[in-house]
Amino acid sequence: MRADAARNLSSVLRTGARLLAEDPSTSMAAIAAAAGVDRTTVHRRFANREALLRAVFQAKLDSAERVLDEARLTEAPVPVALHRYLEGIIPVSREWPVDTRRMMQKDPEASARREAQSARLSTFIQRACDEGYLRADIDAAWARAVLDALVDSIAHRFPAVDPPQAADLVADAFLRGLGVT
Known part of the structure; x- marks a missing residue:
């Protein structure tokens, strides 16, 4: 090209x-x-808006996949992997603000990719629970929902916060709010 x-x-x-x-x-x-x-x-x-939207979703999924790979969610220490993930996914969320749930209904392949990515992050959250970074009384699914909400909030409601600082804020809120004291 x-x-x-x-x-x-x-x-x-x-x-x-x-x-x-x-x-x-x-x-x-x-x-x-x-x-x-x-x-x-x-x-x-x-050919049409739906074809463009499919390409946008694929670009977002590609970017998210790179972030998950680079965060080393299964190898790096939990706080390090969390920060790497956040520092990467916040810009992805800002750059590709489309809601992937819309595409999930129309594109089984994109849906399968998104589900696989989601499973990787959920496995990481469970790892954080298992390794004692999150309180024992915290459900991993709820912790995941909290993390997703924090990422969405910092990415879209506070776009002026640069990614490293945004990652610091989210990691701190997540680990202190749900972490062991």
Whole structure:
């Protein structure tokens, strides 16, 4: 792919993610205009809004997969892996703000990928429980929901907080709030 075509595709995907998260009925023409490309450029690559949305979800899943791999959730000490995960996933959440639950209903392959990623994170949370980083009276599923809510909150309600500081804040709130005293 030529460099300009790659830049255009990246711009369309990122702009599409942002606009479709704000309004799922955003037109392809509006996405093209906001991305700074011609409408035919978008239509040449994506047959319709659903095809663009599928590509956005795949890009988000690809990014999340890299974060999970780089966090070393099964090897690194729990606090280190948690911070690595947070420092990576907060920018992913900001860059790809679309809600993956919408795609899960329409794309079994994307759904399976998302479920596998979710299972990896749930296994990590269970590891944190098993290794005594979280209180014994805390249910791992609830701890996971709390972590997801903290990530969503810092990523979208506080976008000016840079990822390392955001990771510090979330890790501290998570480990102190649910951790052993």
